[in-house]
Amino acid sequence: MALIRIDGDSLVVVIEGLDKLWAFKGGMTIPLANVRGATADPGIAAEPKGVRAPGSHVPGVIIAGTFHQDGEKVFWDVKDPSKAVVVELAGEKYARLVLQVDDPRATVALVENALV
Amino acid sequence: MRAAVGLFGERAYDGVSVDDLVSHLGVHRNSLYKTFGSKRGLYLIALRRHLTDDVRPLCDALAGASDAADALRLVTSADLNLLLLAAIERAPVDEEVASDVAAALAAVDQAIAGALGVPGDLAAALTAAALGILLRGNPDNAATALTQHVGLLT
Secondary structure, rough: OEEEEEEEEEEEEEEEHHHHHHHOOOOOEEEEEHEEEEEHHHHHHHHOEEEEEEEEEEOOEEEEEEEEEEOOEEEEEEEHHHHHEEEOOOOOOOOEEEEEOOHHHHHHHHHHHHHH | OHHHHHHHHEEEEEHHHHHHHHHHHHHOOHHHHHOOOOOOOOHHHHHHHHHHHHHHHHHHHHHHHOOHHHHHHHHHHHOOOHHHHHHHHHHHHHHHHHEEEEEEHHHHHHHHHHHHHOOOHHHHHHHHHHHHHHHHHHOOOHHHHHHHHHHHHH
16 A cells, blocks of 8 residues: 655655565655656556566565566555556656555546646 | 547546557557556547647638538537537546637637627637537537527627
8 A cells, every 4th residue: 555645846655554565665755847647547457567676476465566667667566456556757766656545536636736 | 649539539537447548549558658647648638639630620611611500510510529528527627628628619719700700709609509509419400590590690
């Protein structure tokens, strides 16, 4: 589970609970200028994710950590694909974040409204 | 991009999933995100494509309309699905969509006003009526009744 909030000119992502262990991350702060958008995408978990390192993947249970695909790094923290949100970044270590959030619709609105 | 215009023009925004976009547009999910940033980013580009491909030619045609009946016929026979859905569904919650929709409708008004030599507010009323007739689906009788009355006013 991830908590996403807007703090001034930044997007703050906090990885909660045990996922923190799997994902080796407490959280990250990203300037909004480097955030291109957010999309609710329940289908993304069914796609090939590339090579995982570092992180953890117990199939069907949790997808967490850094995945390398097509020369891009993608950060995953998803247990329930129906609640996955994709945050596309530019000029950051990660090309995109795929995060499980409590309310995908509200999260997408929060991020998109912050970008307008 | 025409496939995206078609998809967003026939279904509610929330009814178009990224899976739908990936399969209909024939692009990889990662490149979709890389290119457009988000579903909304893709939607905005599809909407603008629709305005360029469908609404602008309508305005060009309207500029040559001979009378109110001709203008109504042009509007009610145009493909305005995405514009109408955007006006109803996305404009109230998305400022950029709202501003694109307002500009497109203003261009339609202006084309009608110019062609018929009527004031802007009457042109806007004609556009509003034409879109209403388009939404109701069986335009003939309503359009005829309206143009008879408009004919009396102009």
